């Protein structure tokens with residue numbers, strides 16, 4: 681098999697894996713496989729391409745997260761599994777969420793997370809919470825330590841890696857203090873922790889729920905820019921392959937829960953790459969490029985930046 685065919689096959693298998701999650705939450709009206717495939721771009725690594733013409737406003741696909749976690753300030757107000765707003769102090773919004781959370785919650789509740797949470801709260805850290813949840817899911821046997829390996833890693837400076845030492849030690853000692861055996865947490869090395877965090881850093885989404893239950897795309901886009909508090913963070917498989925554009929043709933949004941919806945912002949032709957905007961596109965060119973470079977680690981090569989807009 682030629683290397684090109686092998687690469688193509690590997691990319692298609694990424695798509696099918698993600699599609700499995702997408703199909704579980706297939707909305708009414710979306711009856712066939714999503715009209716997209718993962719392939720290689722000329723200058724931004726892998727990307728997502730349309731396999732047929734997609735109309736403006738069309739729901740391209742939905743996706744459930746691989747891992748999600750509420751922000752610490754939302755712990756009492758959102759479901760610990762799906763991040764839906766909850767009126768009471770109960771951790772879950774429904775029996776279904778309680779059942780689905782068993783893959784991490786039964787492990788998590790065996791330990792005392794107060795010191796770990798307090799450290800994340802005082803340092804303003806959100807990504808270690810996702811690593812905590814992934815670690816619990818691995819210990820319960822519902823995920824493997826390699827779960828995120830397929831995602832692109834960020835390049836971290838040695839200073840950033842040094843700063844991770846304390847959070848890593850706290851995570852490990854929380855499991856040790858709760859009596860988890862060396863065998864159960866054998867995967868939890870410092871190298872694993874850093875490898876996972878470099879991927880979470882570049883691929884995680886800040887979840888801002890659009891207000892109201894209707895799905896007007898422009899209102900949802902505005903709500904997502906204006907919303908003050910993120911209810912949590914999440915990592916998805918297929919949405920991680922969408923590249924950034926300062927003039928995007930697609931949009932990711934969340935209505936009521938962490939389950940993501942990818943929608944077309946305008947008509948997209950078959951073969952065209954689908955791109956979302958990682959930041960606030962209304963900023964000027966210098967501000968956008970600084971955030972993308974410092975926060976995401978890349979120099980944006982989208983058409984808008986290249987034309988100095």
Ligand SMILES: C[S@@+](CC[C@H](N)C(=O)[O-])C[C@H]1O[C@@H](n2cnc3c(N)ncnc32)[C@H](O)[C@@H]1O
Nearest residue numbers: 724725726832920921922923924978980981982
């Ligand atoms: C979330 S990933 C997107 C998928 C990624 N291309 C891959 O192969 O897995 C983000 C990374 O894609 C690349 N990227 C995304 N948008 C880009 C853009 N507009 N210009 C240059 N590189 C981009 C950068 O390397 C960035 O760190």
